[in-house]
Amino acid sequence: MPSAIEVREVSKRYRSVRALSGVDLKIEQGEFFGLLGPNGAGKTTLISLLAGLARPDAGTLQVMGHDVVHDYRRARSALGVVPQELVFDPFFTVRETLRIQSGYFGLRHNDEWIDQILERLDLAAKADSNMRTLSGGMKRRVLVGQALVHRPPVIILDEPTAGVDVELRQGLWRFIRELNEAGHTIVLTTHYLEEAEALCGRIAMLKQGQVIALDTTRNLLRHVSGVRVRMRLEPDRLPVTLREWHVEREGDSEVLQLPDYAAVEPMLGMLRTGGVRVQELEVMQTDLEDVFVQLMRKS
Amino acid sequence: MDGFLTLLYKELLRFWKVSFQTIAAPILTALLYLLIFSHVLESRVDVFPGVGYKAFLIPGLVMMSLLQNAFANSSSSLIQSKVTGNIVFVLLTPLSPVQMFSAYTLAAVVRGVMVGLGVLLATLPLADLRFAHPVWILVFAVLGGSILGSLGLIAAIWAEKFDQMAAFQNFLVTPLTFLAGVFYSVHSLPEFWLAVSHMNPFFYMVDGFRYGFFGVSDVAPAVSLAIVAAFFLAVAAITLTLLRTGWKLRH
Ligand SMILES: Nc1ncnc2c1ncn2[C@@H]1O[C@H](COP(=O)(O)OP(=O)(O)O)[C@@H](O)[C@H]1O
Ligand SMILES: [Mg+2]
Numbered sequence: 001m002p003s004a005i006e007v008r009e010v011s012k013r014y015r016s017v018r019a020l021s022g023v024d025l026k027i028e029q030g031e032f033f034g035l036l037g038p039n040g041a042g043k044t045t046l047i048s049l050l051a052g053l054a055r056p057d058a059g060t061l062q063v064m065g066h067d068v069v070h071d072y073r074r075a076r077s078a079l080g081v082v083p084q085e086l087v088f089d090p091f092f093t094v095r096e097t098l099r100i101q102s103g104y105f106g107l108r109h110n111d112e113w114i115d116q117i118l119e120r121l122d123l124a125a126k127a128d129s130n131m132r133t134l135s136g137g138m139k140r141r142v143l144v145g146q147a148l149v150h151r152p153p154v155i156i157l158d159e160p161t162a163g164v165d166v167e168l169r170q171g172l173w174r175f176i177r178e179l180n181e182a183g184h185t186i187v188l189t190t191h192y193l194e195e196a197e198a199l200c201g202r203i204a205m206l207k208q209g210q211v212i213a214l215d216t217t218r219n220l221l222r223h224v225s226g227v228r229v230r231m232r233l234e235p236d237r238l239p240v241t242l243r244e245w246h247v248e249r250e251g252d253s254e255v256l257q258l259p260d261y262a263a264v265e266p267m268l269g270m271l272r273t274g275g276v277r278v279q280e281l282e283v284m285q286t287d288l289e290d291v292f293v294q295l296m297r298k299s
Numbered sequence: 300m301d302g303f304l305t306l307l308y309k310e311l312l313r314f315w316k317v318s319f320q321t322i323a324a325p326i327l328t329a330l331l332y333l334l335i336f337s338h339v340l341e342s343r344v345d346v347f348p349g350v351g352y353k354a355f356l357i358p359g360l361v362m363m364s365l366l367q368n369a370f371a372n373s374s375s376s377l378i379q380s381k382v383t384g385n386i387v388f389v390l391l392t393p394l395s396p397v398q399m400f401s402a403y404t405l406a407a408v409v410r411g412v413m414v415g416l417g418v419l420l421a422t423l424p425l426a427d428l429r430f431a432h433p434v435w436i437l438v439f440a441v442l443g444g445s446i447l448g449s450l451g452l453i454a455a456i457w458a459e460k461f462d463q464m465a466a467f468q469n470f471l472v473t474p475l476t477f478l479a480g481v482f483y484s485v486h487s488l489p490e491f492w493l494a495v496s497h498m499n500p501f502f503y504m505v506d507g508f509r510y511g512f513f514g515v516s517d518v519a520p521a522v523s524l525a526i527v528a529a530f531f532l533a534v535a536a537i538t539l540t541l542l543r544t545g546w547k548l549r550h
Contacts, residue, residue, distance in 0.1 A: 014550070051391055054550040073393035081391055087384035091313050103305025104392035146388065 002065025004029045004154045004185035005050065010059030012045055012209075019045040020209040023059070027187060027202075029153070032180050034200030034217070035189045036288075038296065041206040043189045044084050047158050051081045063154055077105060080147035084158035084189075088131040088139050094118070095127045098145055105150035117145045120175045122168065137164045144172065148179075155179065156187040161195065173199060193288040197221075203288075205295055213295050220291050227258045228290070229267075232280040239274030242267065253280070303398040306389065310406030314372055321372070321410060326417040329364045333357065333422055336482055346484045347515045353426040355509075359481035360422070361415045362443060362508045366501065369411030369444040370472050373403045373451030378464045381455065381548075390549065396542035400452070400535070407448025412440055429512055435520055436511030442527050443504040447472070449534040456541050456548060479505045485517050500530045 005027040012020040020042045027033045035043050048054040050061055052072050061068045066075035089097060098117065102110040118124045121141040126134060131142065140163060147155060157176070161169045177199070180186045190196055196203060196217075203220055205213040213220060232253045238246060245256040245267070258267060271278060314321040337353040346355040380386035389399065422428075430436070454467040479501035485493055496502050497518075507523035510516035516523070542548070 048550070052549060053387060053390055055545060073395070076391060076393045079391075081387075083384075083387055085384050087387060089380075089385045089388065090383075091316055092309075096312075100305055100309045101388060101392075103308070104302045104389065104394055106302050106393070 001029060002062070003027060004031065004064060005187065006062040006065075007046070007050075008060050010046070010049060010056050010061060012042075012049060012054065012057050014045075018209050020049075020056075023206075023209070023211055025204060025211060025214070027185060029064075029185050030180070030183055032177075032186045032199055032201050033188065034196040034203040035187060035206065036193070036196055036203055036292065037189075037206035040208075042209040043206055044158055045209075046206075047081065047084075047156050047187075047189070050156065051079060052076060077150065078153050080150065080152035080155045082143050082147045082155075082157040082160050084162075086136060086139055086143070086163070088134075088142065090130070090132045093128050093130055094123055094134070094142055094145075097131060097142060098149055101146045102149040107150060110149060113151065114145075114149065117148055120171075121145050122171060137168060140164050141168070141172070153183070154185045154187070158189050159191060160188070161190060161192060169195075193292060197288040205292065207296060213291075217288070221286055221288065227261055227264065228255065228284040228286065229258065229264070230255050230280075230282045230284055231278055233271070234277045234279045235275075237274075237276060239270055239276060241270045241274065255284070302392060302394045303402050306394060306399065306402035307405055310372070310376060310402060311409060313376060314406070314410050321368070322413055322417060325364050325368050325414045326421060329360045329414075329418040330421055332360055333425070340482070345487060347513055350513055350515065351426060354428050355484070355513075356482065357419070357422045357426055357428060358509045358512045359505055361418045362439070362505045363476050363479070363481045364418050365411040365415035365440060366443050366447045366476050366504065367472065368414040369407040369447040370451040370454075370468065372410040373407040373448045374455045374464060374468070375451075376406075377403065377452060377455035378458055378461060381459075382461065386548065396539055399542055400449070400539055403452055404445050404448035404535075404538075407451060408441055408444035411444035411447065415440060429514075431514035432511045432520075434511070435524075436508060438524065439504055439508040439511060439527065442524075442531055443508065446500075446504070446527070446531050446534050449531070449538045452538050453534070453541065456538075456546065459547070475499055475501045478502075480517065481505055500526065503527050503530075 003026050005025065007023055007025040010020055010023045023046065035046070037043055045054065049056050050063060050068060052068050055069065063075040064078040066078060068075040092100065095114065098114045102114065118127050121144060123138065123141055123145065126138060131139065134142065140160065144157070144160060161172065164172065176186055188196065188200065200217050202216050204211050230250060230253045236252065238254050242256065245258055247255045247257045256267070258264060333356060337356055341352050346352055450472070454464060458464040458467060478496065479499055480496060485496040485502065488496060503518065503523040503526045506516045506518050507520050507527060510520040
């Protein structure tokens with residue numbers, strides 16, 4: 001069984017900018033995969049190369065085992081892409097847009113699936129409205145619909161929830177999750193790290209065109225070093241000896257970042273010798289945000 | 300539906316939805332030309348023996364409108380898609396360069412022919428027009444439309460902004476069509492300008508097209524056909540190469 005996506009030694013530069021340098025990445029069929037990284041990390045560039053919107057300077061890319069340059073027709077048929085930019089064709093209605101997109105892939109009678117897409121994306125009422133009259137969030141959902149018309153085994157969404165309000169975001173993710181459960185491979189970039197954390201089984205982090213971390217979401221979260229604790233103190237005064245672990249003050253509490261769990265005992269000791277009692281203590285959940293910040297600092 | 304047919308359908312629908320601008324307006328423009336030029340030049344310009352000036356002018360105007368609108372169709376469609384970014388909808392699909400080329404070009408031919416036909420029908424009652432060789436009329440109409448449709452693609456692939464596109468149109472397409480012997484028979488020109496006219500490929504499109512009506516032309520129609528066909532092949536080859544390499548379309 002071929003991988004859903006296989007990227008080997010891919011580099012791409014735009015004039016003086018090295019958008020990607022030596023990227024290797026393998027995503028298996030059925031995965032829900034997150035592609036994260038700060039602005040300018042190269043996420044959209046990687047997606048463009050996979051979609052054939054740009055050409056790599058070096059390396060090869062495959063979608064479902066099909067080379068995106070030499071076997072582009074099969075590679076593109078296997079791929080649905082939701083572009084980051086909010087683009088639309090102002091000449092057409094929502095339904096026309098989806099029908100036309102479906103036709104480009106050689107699909108003749110696709111109205112049943114198109115109706116289903118419209119329904120699931122909450123666009124049924126707007127089916128015959130011109131694209132121009134739609135709000136940003138609706139246009140974004142039409143883009144999602146366009147990526148799905150040919151039922152591609154691999155679906156890539158480049159920041160699909162930007163500008164979509166919370167309620168609709170939930171609905172969108174429910175739909176995408178169902179597609180994933182039905183066997184579609186999902187690749188996602190997003191700025192909302194909590195979304196990635198909740199949805200993605202594996203995550204690659206990109207920085208300056210390089211993959212700096214690639215692991216399951218669970219492992220990434222586990223490997224974030226240290227323990228973060230929040231404490232309310234009486235008297236409200238942090239001993240000088242604990243300054244180096246201090247992160248911030250939150251309300252009437254202090255937040256500390258300890259190197260590991262073994263440091264909890266010494267910390268309590270220092271508080272005791274400082275004559276400070278602990279009123280409340282909470283070990284805080286590490287989230288992807290912390291992993292992200294740490295990784296970006298380190299590399 | 301086959302991908303090619305869909306792109307063709309989309310291109311047709313695109314201009315048909317705004318047919319007032321894309322069909323009716325250019326027909327009106329051509330009628331104004333006819334009104335003014337035939338009034339001013341009727342008794343002053345000698346064209347073909349036995350052919351009145353107005354009758355002579357009509358096929359020229361038909362062809363000029365056809366060519367300009369074929370160019371306008373493919374060029375405006377592609378440059379708009381590029382500038383607004385919705386070109387990705389086409390680029391993301393398995394459509395091949397040949398399919399893209401054929402769909403855009405054929406749609407340009409259809410728009411050009413529709414405008415040309417409109418001009419012809421509207422002017423028919425005004426002059427005594429013959430249809431000596433209808434097949435030649437059709438062949439030159441389709442070839443001319445295809446050439447300008449392809450040129451429109453080249454221009455829109457090259458251009459990054461609307462004003463670059465407009466420059467291509469204003470400094471190349473419009474002068475070449477105007478100087479293609481639409482308003483006069485090139486044989487009435489001084490020798491130098493006659494020679495210059497013969498270097499303009501658009502001249503052969505107009506001249507061959509006119510032969511289809513009157514059975515008379517400045518250049519033998521077979522020569523015009525050979526030149527126009529060769530021009531088409533060259534322009535098509537360039538367009539296909541650009542689409543294959545993805546120049547300015549796929550970064
Ligand atoms: N078409 C382009 N022309 C020039 N530079 C580009 C182009 N696309 C991307 N870049 C540059 O490549 C780098 C990566 O960009 P991008 O892939 O969009 O990052 P991300 O999607 O992770 O925010 C950035 O420095 C960006 O400025
Ligand atoms: Mg991006």
